[in-house]
Amino acid sequence: xxxxxxxxxxxxxxxxxxxxxxxxxxxxxxxxxxxxxxxxxxxxxxxxxxxxxxxxxxxxxxxxxxxxxxxxxxxxxxxxxxxxxxxxxxxxxxxxxxxxxxxxxxxxxxxxxxxxxxxxxxxxxxxxxxxxxxxxxxxxxxxxxxxxxxxxxxxxxxxxxxxxxxxxxxxxxxxxxxxxxxxxxxxxxxxxxxxxxxxxxxxxxxxxxxxxxxxxxxxxxxxxxxxxxxxxxxxxxxxxxxxxxxxxxxxxxxxxxxxxxxxxxxxxxxxxx
DNA sequence: AAGTCTGTCAACCGCGCGGCG
DNA sequence: GCGCCGCGCGGTTGACAGACT
Numbered sequence: 001x002x003x004x005x006x007x008x009x010x011x012x013x014x015x016x017x018x019x020x021x022x023x024x025x026x027x028x029x030x031x032x033x034x035x036x037x038x039x040x041x042x043x044x045x046x047x048x049x050x051x052x053x054x055x056x057x058x059x060x061x062x063x064x065x066x067x068x069x070x071x072x073x074x075x076x077x078x079x080x081x082x083x084x085x086x087x088x089x090x091x092x093x094x095x096x097x098x099x100x101x102x103x104x105x106x107x108x109x110x111x112x113x114x115x116x117x118x119x120x121x122x123x124x125x126x127x128x129x130x131x132x133x134x135x136x137x138x139x140x141x142x143x144x145x146x147x148x149x150x151x152x153x154x155x156x157x158x159x160x161x162x163x164x165x166x167x168x169x170x171x172x173x174x175x176x177x178x179x180x181x182x183x184x185x186x187x188x189x190x191x192x193x194x195x196x197x198x199x200x201x202x203x204x205x206x207x208x209x210x211x212x213x214x215x216x217x218x219x220x221x222x223x224x225x226x227x228x229x230x231x232x233x234x235x236x237x238x239x240x241x242x243x244x245x246x247x248x249x250x251x252x253x254x255x256x257x258x259x260x261x262x263x264x265x266x267x268x269x270x271x272x273x
Numbered sequence: 274a275a276g277t278c279t280g281t282c283a284a285c286c287g288c289g290c291g292g293c294g
Numbered sequence: 295g296c297g298c299c300g301c302g303c304g305g306t307t308g309a310c311a312g313a314c315t
Contacts, residue, residue, distance in 0.1 A: 014284080014285075015283095015284075015285095015308095015309090016283070016284075016309085017283090017284090036300095036301095037300075038300075038301070039299085039300065039301095050285090051300085051301095052285085052286090052300095052301085052302095053284075053285075055301080055302085056283090056284065056285080057283090057284085059302095060283075060284085061283085088304065088305090089303090089304090090303075090304065091302075091303060091304085102302095102303075102304080103282085103283075103284085103304095104282085106304075106305085107281075107282055107283085108282095110281095111280065111281055111282075112280095112281090275315105276314105276315085277313100277314080277315080278312105278313085278314075278315090279311105279312090279313075279314090280310105280311090280312085280313095281309105281310090281311085281312100282308105282309095282310095283307105283308095283309090283310105284306100284307085284308090284309100285305105285306080285307070285308095286304105286305085286306075286307090287303105287304100287305090287306100288302105288303090288304095288305105289301105289302090289303085289304105290300105290301085290302085290303100291299105291300095291301090291302105292298105292299090292300090292301100293297105293298090293299085293300105294296105294297095294298090294299105
């Protein structure tokens with residue numbers, strides 16, 4: 001048994017709104033308000049529309065002070081920061097951006113911002129779906145341009161010569177915020193072949209993949225016990241990095257050494273901000 | 274010039290939640 | 295406590311425009 005439909009589908013118009021419908025709805029709400037009942041509103045306003053459709057049209061397009069058009073770099077930063085913190089809670093993100101709607105932000109994230117952050121040129125077409133970037137410098141400048149982040153916010157991680165199992169930030173002030181590997185594997189798969197990144201936000205990796213460099217980015221967010229990873233080509237993290245859960249209860253981003261003979265020679269650089 | 278592909282964005286759909294009787 | 299109803303949210307779809315072949 002399904003849920004009863006919210007309106008009589010047969011007698012309801014769907015699809016794009018006409019200017020006449022817009023003005024009817026706007027006029028009615030200006031004069032009477034929504035009345036706290038969207039289901040009854042279309043009938044009262046003389047519209048052959050579903051109440052939900054009216055609500056959506058009003059919230060996303062007709063209500064006063066709606067902002068359309070380009071997002072500012074500041075808005076980009078807010079969206080990214082909140083997304084990294086709370087995930088796809090678009091209504092909450094929208095509440096921090098006056099004049100923007102959750103639908104707007106969701107569309108913007110899915111069509112532009114995500115790609116910007118991952119370094120996919122907007123006009124890239126008909127190319128390998130994997131994310132091959134021209135150079136790490138290009139990635140860096142894209143991130144800087146998009147987010148207006150510059151060193152030392154954008155930190156270069158390099159393998160330490162004396163310890164192939166640990167990558168640290170160049171900036172010693174911030175070291176310890178992000179750890180990749182370490183002397184004491186904090187987790188790990190039962191065979192000890194994985195080590196865990198214990199914290200992270202936006203990561204960009206550059207690998208030696210055969211005879212070419214390969215880069216990809218991922219958003220890693222979490223509080224130490226619950227983790228999420230989004231982005232990157234092919235649905236997020238690519239081998240030899242894997243998302244998984246450890247046997248001590250934590251979920252995280254792991255380096256699976258069984259996928260790669262030598263981590264230190266494969267992973268060239270990792271950026272974090 | 275025509276056909277095909279891709280990106281964008283408005284709108285729809287289904288579900289969870291809370292209020293109310 | 296239970297069921298119904300409406301609201302709000304996030305994910306998905308589809309129309310359209312523009313780029314590309």
